[in-house]
Amino acid sequence: xxxxxxxxxxxxxxxxxxxxxxxxxxxxxxxxxxxxxxxxxxxxxxxxxxxxxxxxxxxxxxxxxxxxxxxxxxxxxxxxxxxxxxxxxxxxxxxxxxxxxxxxxxxxxxxxxxxxxxxxxxxxxxxxxxxxxxxxxxxxxxxxxxxxxxxxxxxxxxxxxxxxxxxxxxxxxxxxxxxxxxxxxxxxxxxxxxxxxxxxxxxxxxxxxxxxxxxxxxxxxxxxxxxxxxxxxxxxxxxxxxxxxxxxxxxxxxxxxxxxx
Numbered sequence: 001x002x003x004x005x006x007x008x009x010x011x012x013x014x015x016x017x018x019x020x021x022x023x024x025x026x027x028x029x030x031x032x033x034x035x036x037x038x039x040x041x042x043x044x045x046x047x048x049x050x051x052x053x054x055x056x057x058x059x060x061x062x063x064x065x066x067x068x069x070x071x072x073x074x075x076x077x078x079x080x081x082x083x084x085x086x087x088x089x090x091x092x093x094x095x096x097x098x099x100x101x102x103x104x105x106x107x108x109x110x111x112x113x114x115x116x117x118x119x120x121x122x123x124x125x126x127x128x129x130x131x132x133x134x135x136x137x138x139x140x141x142x143x144x145x146x147x148x149x150x151x152x153x154x155x156x157x158x159x160x161x162x163x164x165x166x167x168x169x170x171x172x173x174x175x176x177x178x179x180x181x182x183x184x185x186x187x188x189x190x191x192x193x194x195x196x197x198x199x200x201x202x203x204x205x206x207x208x209x210x211x212x213x214x215x216x217x218x219x220x221x222x223x224x225x226x227x228x229x230x231x232x233x234x235x236x237x238x239x240x241x242x243x244x245x246x247x248x249x250x251x252x253x254x255x256x257x258x259x260x261x
Contacts, residue, residue, distance in 0.1 A: 001037075002041070003038055003161060003163045003165060004043065004152060004163070004165065005239070006148060006149065006152040006164070007045060007046070009045040009048075010169040013045075013046055013049030016059075018050050018078070026235070027086055029239040030042075030125070030239060032240070033239060033243075035089075041116065043129070043148050043151055047071040047129060048060065051074025051075075052074070054073055055073065075095075091124075091125060092125070094119050094124050094126050096112075096127065097129055098130060103158070112155075116159050128152075149218065150222070152219055153218075153219035154222070156228055163230075163231070166220065166232045168233070172188075172231075172249045173200060173250040174187065188248075191253050192255065193221035193224065201213040227254045229251065230254075232249060
């Protein structure tokens with residue numbers, strides 16, 4: 001099975017540093033599943049946090065150029081983490097940096113898709129992130145990939161993955177924001193993303209990320225409309241348990257082509 005795993009800032013970073021033990025555990029889980037025949041495509045945030053870690057900074061800057069500089073520095077460190085961790089399992093990784101411009105035409109989208117397919121065919125794990133160095137809209141909140149949620153949807157739909165797993169810091173989509181302690185009922189299955197479902201999603205994100213549940217639900221909508229089942233789940237659970245539905249999650253069902261909106 002071809003599986004996309006999206007890792008957001010709220011998971012991969014803790015304050016101004018990367019959560020290395022957590023990342024190492026997730027790499028181990030993916031490596032074990034890869035040994036069973038699964039192929040993985042990772043969409044990972046964390047470059048700015050890794051840059052802050054390297055620079056010894058504790059507060060995320062607001063100036064766009066500073067964020068771009070931190071992202072460029074941090075992207076090297078982030079990929080080094082992935083490279084070294086997967087190398088312990090004799091698995092190679094490839095960096096794929098994209099912007100929304102790469103999906104603006106069929107030709108560019110096709111090129112991206114062919115490259116990722118080639119990596120997957122050769123047993124290489126592509127690690128995708130937004131190219132913040134050249135795409136300042138990500139920091140302007142214009143045409144934003146929303147902490148890579150929408151990027152994950154675009155890549156997953158283009159590549160045609162069999163399953164998308166959007167990891168976050170809660171168990172899935174709740175009736176209301178569980179962090180506010182009101183209605184903490186988890187929605188276990190969403191047959192179709194409707195306006196009512198979208199209204200349940202919070203737009204709030206972490207201090208280091210841009211995305212919230214709203215962007216994840218928007219990504220799930222894009223993916224399921226492309227026929228890809230999607231899970232929003234907590235990164236505290238093992239990937240094998242998430243994929244096999246043995247842990248809490250919100251499952252968004254894939255839509256059949258031509259099904260009614």
